[in-house]
Amino acid sequence: MGLFGRKRGRAKPRDLVSQTTLDNAFNRRTFVIGAGMGGIGTILAARMAYIGIAENERWVLESESNRVNLSLIPPRRGWILDRNGAPLASNRADFRVDVIPDRMDDAAQTLGQLADLLDLSQNAVADILKKIDDARGFQPIEVATGLDYDQFAAISVRLPDLPGVVPQRGFSRYYPTGATVGHLIGYVGPASAEEYEERPDPILITPGYKIGKDALESQFEDELQGEPGARRVEVTASGRIVRDLETREDKQGAPVRLTIDGPLQDYAARRIGLESGSCVVMDVENGDILCMSSMPSFDPNSFSAGIGRVEYSMLRDDERVPLRNKVLKGLYPPGSTVKPMHCMAFLDAGVKPEEAIMCNGGRRVGNRFFNCWSNHGRVDMAKAIYQSCDSYFYHFAQQVGFEKVAEWAHKMGLGEEFDLPVISQFYGTVPDPEWKRRKYDSEWQPYDTVNSSIGQGYYLTNPLQLAVMAARLATGDKVVPRLRMDKPVREFEHFNFTPEEIAYVRQAMSDTVNGPGTAGRARLPFEDIKMAGKTGTAQVVSLSISDGKTGPWKYRDHGLFVFFAPFDKPKYAGAVVIEHGGGSGAAYPIARDVMTFMFDPAKGMEALRPLEEQWGGTAQERLDAKYRAYAQAAGEVVEPVPQRTEQIFDQVEAEARLAQRQSEAMAAQTQGSRGEGSRPPSTSREVQQRGNGE
Amino acid sequence: MSGIVPAPVARQPWMMLFPLFGLIGFGALILTSAAAGDFDQYAKGHLLRFAILFAMAVVISRFNKPTVQMLTYPGYIGVLLLLMAVEAMGQVQGGSQRWLEAGPIRIQPSELMKPAAVLALAHYYGGLPVGMVPNFRALIPAGAIILLPIAFVLLQPDLGTSLAIAFGGFVVMFLAGLPLRWFLVAGAAGLALLPVAFFVGLQEYQQKRVLTFLDPENDPLGDGYQITQSKIAIGSGGLFGKGFNEGSQSHLNYLPEPHTDFVFATMAEEWGFAGGLFILFCFGLILFWGLKVASNAADRFSKLLAAGMTATIFFYIAINLLMVMGFAPVVGIPLPFISHGGSSMMTNMICIGVLMMVHRWNRKAPKTGLIAS
Incomplete structure (x- = not known):
């Protein structure tokens, strides 16, 4: 377009400029300008057509997502019921406040305002700030639940000044019996970032939505979950709601009914009292687990509402490990409680009940002499059970071989895992030659038989297994435990014992309690109902460290008791294990009272009330009091809670496994002490002496 | 010209006036919607202002x-x-x-x-x-x-x-x-x-605007917000729009300045591509008329004056529309004859008045004596 300019004659261009050339230039250039305008107009029209027609769908979608705010309504969780339909876990309507870090401008400042409105402690604020730092931005962080209406209203009216704060009316999980069902039921909590990544469902990051985090809450998650509701509202750019478009109600999760007897569960937990231990009671006819209490415990309500650092610190520092479910993850040498079961093994191997030995305060096995805890004179099977004579078991275990005994231990449920809806169960050890070879690559020795015959050495069981064993002993049936009410009851396989043999062992176990046995104080306060049982004591450290009865709590012996009642027509069976109780004397009074409550709740409560007065209130009251004391003592210097509550329980489980290994190492140590020539007594037998000498 | 239309009416520059009135009327509709259906808030003032300024333009056109x-x-x-x-x-x-x-x-x-x-x-x-x-x-x-x-x-x-x-x-x-x-x-x-x-x-905020213009998605909630929201409004309008007073982007305040700088987006959301074409067509007619007045002018002063005025109006239109559609940074330039606001309407009406004036001169002293326009 060199025509427009005067390129020619650079030296004297003005010669060539005239009115006409300028007019021509004007016309041409006007055309160019006009073409430019038209071009821009065309571009604009094309652009508009592109955005409005070609890309229409995308922008309509964006416009809708601007206009419509879809908020999910967290579904109400299904209830967890006991066998009679009473709630063990329910929902409570409440007001709550969450924050969404992504939408906050100044987290510290907003939280400061909230703290003023809600009266939050400094610790709580620090906890929440830490959670905000750790969380992905879109995850809601719980600030407080259970607000009263005034607090809720106070926050709601200040919302424009509190970006990222979400007050909500909703439901929170509620466990009416608190700590007594902590281990059994578990707790709920908001989904973690990992869980959201795995299943990026927006409901997971909806404020107020919680998923089961442990035990049954987690196991039955799919059923309990329910279906979220949704509310579509039209909102302005500033988030003001213009109108409701549509609301879909949430669908509450299905209830899950357990075989647990709520009151019994509660009673057993309370009766354990200051001790650290567990109590399992089963219905032998159908395998229903009526109670699975593990104490001390934690309050699942606290965990579900986001546990504070003081409370967590208190639970973590407690040497009685309140976070460990001792029913499933506490492993203890069963001690003498396995003796009746070993007798069944002997019977199966052809030993006659009348066959007797002379207990001369011990027994020579091979070239070594192993002590009994007392000199019982002539001992037949019955006496061996109710007097807990060790010599008898040394002798006959040696005679039938421990493989035979171990086979029966497995049949009776020891070392077994049960098909139960629990996250994990430690199944312990029933030692036998093959196992020892595999595990330690060494041969089974006669003293291994000796140790194992009285439930020591490598033997490890959990309280649930002991309860199952008691149930199977009582009935001669292979009773299978069951925790869900709607799971069909299977016909139990019957062991090949004659009714006479079963009755014989029952009688012997009844004599332990009601006769000349080791647990006279376990007698039930009823004329017509008699309880049968077997005591046991498990040594924790070698005798050189502690005598097991006194001294530091951690060194005291575990006390065990397995039982069933009524002894002649068994209906209930169970086990009580008290950690470091100093012997079975700590265990069987609890079993007695629990069974008393089972048959006559009023009488059971009568027995409990004075005890609780002495202890300072119910389990929950004591936990609360302890918390207050701890909080006061700890003041501000407590470590924060791990970000994910799962970590807490992973750690507890790891520690439980460690504890199991330690006790195995102990069993190896016992050998060492026995290796000191042929000199009796071996430590493990001494434990028995003390344990059964009550 | 046929005899049906009286000469004083026929000699008015209808090629420009029809589209102008069309734009003003359409503008009043859009402004009503931008005020959530309230005619008094913006539209009334818009019409009133136009009436006054149109009178002013007519006065200007009478100058010799x-x-x-x-x-x-x-x-x-x-x-x-x-x-x-x-x-x-x-x-x-x-x-x-x-x-x-x-x-x-x-x-x-x-x-x-x-x-x-x-x-x-x-x-x-x-x-x-x-x-x-x-x-x-x-x-x-x-x-x-x-x-x-x-x-x-x-x-x-x-x-x-x-x-x-x-x-x-x-x-x-x-x-x-x-x-x-x-x-x-x-x-x-x-x-x-x-x-x-x-x-x-450039001031810092201006630099930021330019950067945002170059990459609006980079900051969708900050400076890119306006452009993005404007595109959403235009894009969601589709072919025929969501209907009068139905635009959610403007009514729910997602669109910034729905009655001034982003009035075109407000319009596009409710009237769609069709409304946009109507506006572009009207502007096209006005500008075409302006350039025609310029080329028909008898002397260089009149030619340059008319072309310059046309260019000034065009600049408003082009920058505003380019901005609204995400082709130019956000600069506070309203859309002539449609946006609410006095100063820009005054400028544009001065330009229109001047063009009408040149148009009148052209009629009185045509460029070539032989062909009457």
Whole structure:
């Protein structure tokens, strides 16, 4: 377009400029300008057509997502019921406040305002700030639940000044019996970032939505979950709601009914009292687990509402490990409680009940002499059970071989895992030659038989297994435990014992309690109902460290008791294990009272009330009091809670496994002490002496 | 012309007036919707203002050429003084100020400067001896006429208006027949200086706007928000829009400035591509008429004046629409005849008035005596 300019004659261009050339230039250039305008107009029209027609769908979608705010309504969780339909876990309507870090401008400042409105402690604020730092931005962080209406209203009216704060009316999980069902039921909590990544469902990051985090809450998650509701509202750019478009109600999760007897569960937990231990009671006819209490415990309500650092610190520092479910993850040498079961093994191997030995305060096995805890004179099977004579078991275990005994231990449920809806169960050890070879690559020795015959050495069981064993002993049936009410009851396989043999062992176990046995104080306060049982004591450290009865709590012996009642027509069976109780004397009074409550709740409560007065209130009251004391003592210097509550329980489980290994190492140590020539007594037998000498 | 339409009616520039009235009426509808269906809030004022300013345009169109030429320089200098006064007052009072207040009327001298600068420049080149046009010395006064107001407006700071003045000046000088290579050299120099201008000349918020324009998705909730929301509004309108008063983007406040800068997005959401085409078509007719008036003008002054005024209106339209559709940074330039707001309507109506005036001169003294227009 060199025509427009005067390129020619650079030296004297003005010669060539005239009115006409300028007019021509004007016309041409006007055309160019006009073409430019038209071009821009065309571009604009094309652009508009592109955005409005070609890309229409995308922008309509964006416009809708601007206009419509879809908020999910967290579904109400299904209830967890006991066998009679009473709630063990329910929902409570409440007001709550969450924050969404992504939408906050100044987290510290907003939280400061909230703290003023809600009266939050400094610790709580620090906890929440830490959670905000750790969380992905879109995850809601719980600030407080259970607000009263005034607090809720106070926050709601200040919302424009509190970006990222979400007050909500909703439901929170509620466990009416608190700590007594902590281990059994578990707790709920908001989904973690990992869980959201795995299943990026927006409901997971909806404020107020919680998923089961442990035990049954987690196991039955799919059923309990329910279906979220949704509310579509039209909102302005500033988030003001213009109108409701549509609301879909949430669908509450299905209830899950357990075989647990709520009151019994509660009673057993309370009766354990200051001790650290567990109590399992089963219905032998159908395998229903009526109670699975593990104490001390934690309050699942606290965990579900986001546990504070003081409370967590208190639970973590407690040497009685309140976070460990001792029913499933506490492993203890069963001690003498396995003796009746070993007798069944002997019977199966052809030993006659009348066959007797002379207990001369011990027994020579091979070239070594192993002590009994007392000199019982002539001992037949019955006496061996109710007097807990060790010599008898040394002798006959040696005679039938421990493989035979171990086979029966497995049949009776020891070392077994049960098909139960629990996250994990430690199944312990029933030692036998093959196992020892595999595990330690060494041969089974006669003293291994000796140790194992009285439930020591490598033997490890959990309280649930002991309860199952008691149930199977009582009935001669292979009773299978069951925790869900709607799971069909299977016909139990019957062991090949004659009714006479079963009755014989029952009688012997009844004599332990009601006769000349080791647990006279376990007698039930009823004329017509008699309880049968077997005591046991498990040594924790070698005798050189502690005598097991006194001294530091951690060194005291575990006390065990397995039982069933009524002894002649068994209906209930169970086990009580008290950690470091100093012997079975700590265990069987609890079993007695629990069974008393089972048959006559009023009488059971009568027995409990004075005890609780002495202890300072119910389990929950004591936990609360302890918390207050701890909080006061700890003041501000407590470590924060791990970000994910799962970590807490992973750690507890790891520690439980460690504890199991330690006790195995102990069993190896016992050998060492026995290796000191042929000199009796071996430590493990001494434990028995003390344990059964009550 | 047939005899049915009386001559005084027939000689009005209907080619421009129909689209103009159409735009104003359509604008009133859009503004009603932008006020959530409230006619009184924006639309009423819009129509009222148009009525007054249209009367003013008619008055302007009655001026004769000698009078205009006589008043050109004093008028230009007057506006320049006002501009300086605004700057001085801003300095005294602190902060930037863009208008002077005289009773109920708020005068924004930078707006008046757009037609004034075009007028002065057209007058200058109209009177310049033909041989002097390609002369470099002749460029100096012209440069002063353009650069002085730009400098003062930039001080305010008001980038949009200074660009408008520069564009008007450029068009007049381009059409005046200045050598093309001057523009090429100036363009190259401008390109080279662009980074310098960006980092030195622009305020931080202006820099940010430019950056946001280049990459709006980078900051969807901050500065890119406006452009993105505008695109959502236009895009969701589709072919025929969501219907009058049904635009959610504008009614729920997602769209920023739905009645001024982003009025086109407000319109597009409710009237769709069809509404957009209507507006573009109307503007096209007006601008085409403007250029036709320019080429039909008898003398260079009238030609340059008409073309310059057309260019000024065009600049408003182009920048606003480019911005709204995400092709230009967000600069506060409203859409002529549709946006709510007095100053820009005044400028544009002055331009329309001047065009009508040139149109009248053309009729009285056609370029060629033989062909009556």
